[in-house]
Amino acid sequence: MSTSLAPYHALVWLRDDLRTDDHPALTEAIRLARQHNGRVTAVYILDEALWSRPLGGASRWWLHHSLAALADDLQRLGVPLVLRQGDLRQQLADVVRQGSVQAVLCNRGQTPFLRRCEAAAREALEPLGCPLLAGGGELMVEPDKILTGSGQPYRVFTPFWKALSQHHQPKAPLPEPEALGPGVAPVISGLTLASLALLPSTPDWAGGLRKSWQPGQAGARRCLDAFLQGSVARYGSQRDFPAQPATSRLSPHLRFGELSPRRLWDAVIALHGADGMPFLREVGWREFNHHLLFQWPEMATVPLKPEFTRFPWRDDQREFQRWCRGLTGFPIVDAGQRELWQTGWMHNRVRMIVASFLVKDLLLPWQWGEEWMWDTLVDACPANNPGNWQWVSGCGADAAPYFRVFNPSLQAAKFDSDGLYQRRWVPESAAPGDDLFAAASTRRRYPLPMLDHGAARDRALAALASLKPDPDTV
DNA sequence: TGCAATTTCGC
């Protein structure tokens, strides 16, 4: 390659790392380009046939706007963003040929799927004599680097968290690289963002998402700054009250890599020290779920506790639809589902309540709920979504025991005692504190509870008991 | 990061 007459050209291959701050691959590419007096181009390749699962609708919406923001951010650094669609191997090879690229750099993927993509990319690049340099990563600690004393991966969160927070100080985040000087990279053909067809059109259901979010690195930074100035120190005491704006709302930004967890960790510790730990513990769950996904690539569909493959799930599409649409007749459950439908996000406390309701009250398979949220959440993450569903369902590695059944009315009384959250999303329900006379005129439109929670709880516990051989009958 | 029944505590 050194004999090539073409100027040095490095390619940054972007996936779930749509930012310029703390970006090891971009930083290294720009360093190399400077060293060789060359240029850098970035590429995003949408290869849905290769994906382990198609991106959900809300995620597609987010990705569109995140790519739009990223193109601007990169432009400021003198790096054009090329969009491609189709077979990863072909597209990557074509881009490398067209641009006479000498090296492809990426942040090492942190899911089994992204690692397979890297293997495919290497295969495609080898005949071209072009190396793939994968480094950095999107976690605080690489998913195979935190091990128990006996060298095994952790299966329990608390010791994992202890090891992570005490023995694995995350690497310091890298600054955004300095912009390249004037000059242009060899032109590589690409698609327009619109032609990727990531946005919903008929109908356009994204109005609520547009009002709720600013995808992209600048939006992530805004969320982070607001959280750092405001509620991070109160997070531990306030986070469970869904009517309060006490959470960070950073999850979709982390999902698409618009903010690196190392930057987040660094900023929280720098400003709040130990007061930031209750929040960082949740970032620790994100790490834990990614580490789990590495051990169990089938985590999205296969229960980690094998006995749960025999669980007597019910099969009732009509009841599932009521749950999805927020028509269960339990205001806290329905409020959560409507917040999700309208904004692409749901408060974490309410996620636990609605998930428990699906799995334990309705006895419907957790995989149905996982798929629903995969499609509707803007933060739908291949590690967190299955990991959290398995946790709630009691079939995860370090799960809540199955007999922990959330009582929706008690949860509402504890965490939304004035009914503010429930009335915000389900105004037609008569939540506590409502003017009963006003509510009476509209109550007809709100369904009665679809089941008796006490009876449902008994049924769930009986179903669990059926998994274990009865010691008396052996 | 559950709930409810039961026992013990503290006055």
Added chain:
DNA sequence: CGAAATTGC
């Protein structure tokens, strides 16, 4: 006798 701790699902 109500609050708090304990226990089992």
